Amino acid sequence: MTIALAGVVGGMALLLACLSGADARIRRRAAEAERLRRRYLPRAEQGIAGYLAGSPDLPAPSGAAERALLLAVGLEALADLRGSERQRLAGLLERLGYVAEATAALRSRQAAARRRAAECLAVIATPATLPGLMAGVADGDVLVRCACARALAEIGGDDALRAVTATAERDAARAPGQVAAIVLALGSSHPAALAPLLAGASGPRLRALAAEVAGALRLAQHAGSLRSLLGAEDHLAAVAAGGLGAIGDIDAVGDLAALAADDRRSPAVRVAAVTALGAIGDASAVPCLEPLLRAPDWSLRTAAGYALAGLSEPGRAALRRAAGSERKEIRDLAGAVLGS
Amino acid sequence: MIAYTWFAACFLVAFVVVNTGVLALAAAEVRRYLARASASGLRRMLRSPLTPAVSIIVPAHNEAAGIADSVRSLLALDYRLLEVIVVSDGSTDDTVGCLVRAFDLRPVLRPNPPFLEYAPIRAIYAPRGTLRLLVVDKENGGKADALNAGIAFASFPLYCTVDADSMLEQDALAKTVRPFVEDPERTVATGGMIRIANGCRVERGRVVEARLPRSRLAMFQVVEYVRGFFGTRTGWSAINALLIVSGAFGVFRRDVVIEAGGYRSGSLGEDFELVVRLHRFCRKAGRPYRIVYVPDPVCWTEAPEEARFLKRQRRRWYLGCVETILIHRAMLLNPRYGAVGLVALPAMALFEALGPLVEIAGYVIAAAAAALGAISWPAFALFLAICVLYGQVLTAGALAVEDATPRQHPFWEDPRRLRRYAWLENLGFRQRQQLWRAASLVQFARKRGWGPMERKGLSRPAVAGAGAGGDPPAPR
Secondary structure (H helix, E strand, C coil): CHHHHHHHHHHHHHHHHHHHHHHHHHHHHHHHHHHHHHHHHHHHHHHHHHHHHCCCCCCCCCCHHHHHHHHHHHHHHHHHCCHHHHHHHHHHHHHCCHHHHHHHHCCCCCHHHHHHHHHHHHHHCCHHHHHHHHHHCCCCCHHHHHHHHHHHHHHCCHHHHHHHHHHHHHHCCCCHHHHHHHHHHHHHHCHHHHHHHHCCCCCHHHHHHHHHHHHHCCCHHHHHHHHHHHHCCHHHHHHHHHHHHHHCCHHHHHHHHHHHHCCCCCHHHHHHHHHHHHHHCCHHHHHHHHHHCCCCCHHHHHHHHHHHHCCHHHHHHHHHHHHCCCCHHHHHHHHHHHHC | CHHHHHHHHHHHHHHHHHHHHHHHHHHHHHHHHHHHCCHHHHHHHHHCCCCCCEEEEEEECCCCCCHHHHHHHHHCCCCCCEEEEEEEECCCCCHHHHHHHHHCEEEECCCCCCCCCCCCEEEEEEECCCCCEEEEEECCCCHHHHHHHHHHHCCCCEEEEECCCCEECCCHHHHHHHHHHHCCCCEEEEEEEEEECCCCEEECCEEEECCCCCCHHHHHHHHHHHHHHHHHHHHHHHCCCCCCCCCCEEEEEHHHHHHHCCCCCCCCCHHHHHHHHHHHHHHHCCCCCEEEEEEEEEEEECCCCCHHHHHHHHHHHHHHHHHHHHHCHHHCCCHHHHHHHHHHHHHHHHHHHCHHHHHHHHHHHHHHHHHHCCCCHHHHHHHHHHHHHHHHHHHHHHHHHHHHCCCCCCCCCCHHHHHHHHHHCCCCHHHHHHHHHHHHHHHHHHHHCCCCCCCCCCCCCCCCCCCCCCCCCCCC
């Protein structure tokens, strides 16, 4: 018994030594990275700032660490730049060989290396990155595919957009957040490319995402498609209603009013329709919204109150009438909305 | 004696197996997290109009001294769209007055949302301008009650709980929300790391220089927090069996929490109870879900430096843990609840709820056996050595996981001090805590039976920063 216990103690001591050794190695590596960062970061930042201010070129990085840090600083700056400054800096990173390196790294066996490479190409996003990005959308790793598809959605031509849509469809369930970023990039750079997605050419997830993006970017050209989605299932209809509200589509007031009044639909979708009516601000919605102040559902009632407050004088008149209601909850609601 | 020896041996083996497995999962999870997270992804998320807006709920009770700075620092966080809701839970000091003066607030009328139950509202204040701040002044009802009121008045789909005396790092909210952006349908709650701010240099509600505390008691707590967050939570999160999202800093989906019934008023461990209930609710409803621990966003909080405050805090955490396990005992060893029911909750019940009793019983039996001359001293010494060494293994593993995680404020200069305290905690600190817990359990069982527990003013320790919400004891 004692020998067995002594063996366990020995094993524990060994395990402790291994873990402490591993921790020491991690710390040493991190401390070294921090030392290099402190040494090279100011030079990299000054170099890039100077280049953007008009210097003809950058002093060449002296080693791999400085090169990696220069890329990190460059990518960080690119994420915040637009227009000619962006083009200039992206061109510099291209000339320094980072695009070629990242394109080659996309063939790495390590998923982490491919992800870094894809992210680098996606941020630089110059025409020279296109071959790498097109290869990346066929990668086996979902994050590599999505990063490449996101960049292609911004800079790609028709062929690239087909690959983007195919990637978005393929990964909509596995990586919904990444696919949302792809659809957003598509909507920002090629708004017309959302039309087939909104028409239901792809699955319901992509359709809902496209509707959300059309609303978030206020793409008035898709208002018709969003209106046609008001009759779809609740989640999609609520997203479409929100989008129409954000766009401020006056033509949708009738459909939204019908949806808001439809007591067969869920309160959530009716609330979305009511909120959209308030956001559009067209007084013709008052006759639809006023009865909803008496709705049994609190959220619907309250949304109707705040929506009426956004419909200028006719809406406020409806609220003043409600303030005289015999029902306390309606009086309180109208009072709160009028007083806010 | 023999029966206890066998029981203790089995207990230790189970402890080693479960905790080693969880530590290995934690290491794998941090590796996976680092391979996925990219800085440009976070910046893109902050600019995206699809990123969900967040209501930050700050329950406050007599926090006049620092509340205005806390709110200012929350309003200035790096995030696309957020609102701050301060719920003054029956404050008897000038908490509300301070906010009214600092942000030029005026009383407003708001419809009273009926979603959750909470104590009556006294008044609601909002700024005259466009600042997204709401102050809800209500009757005292406890922290859970204040959080329920905050959820009811929140406007956005996600809400974040932050203690009034805690400080978030600039990008902490964005990092904690990221799982909701990556997987919006399944993610229902996320939590970040809580670090101890004692010893740090703080300016205007922000930690500007991180240092380890000078106080021994606070240092022991730093070791516990590192072990609890990096060694344990990260690992449980890897198999979707995370049981605790700190009340001091967590993000939740508002609609799911409302559906699940909100915080349980009167609970001593309302944060722990809510997370266990969310597991239960989602599993019962057959809804795919994730509750995620994100290892690198940091919330700084002040730890108690006096034994009496620590005792009060730990008593509350421990009884909250016992209470939650009793409430959800139907989940124990129930395959319907997956890894939560089969492993995480039983481990919590065995090692956390019963652990103090087992340990205290061990000391008593060993002393009795020694007095009777019925002890094998070499075997006893080796058994003790195994217990202490395994504690060090867990600490070293957690420190390695922590060191692999990127941080804004690294402690490169202090690793040896941390390790020294990991050894020192075996010389009194741990035993004292176990005694507090065992005593509070006995007292609790004797006074109240095992029925519903009445809250007795332990919701906020009298010391600033002792954590209005907190974690059940960090598993060892």
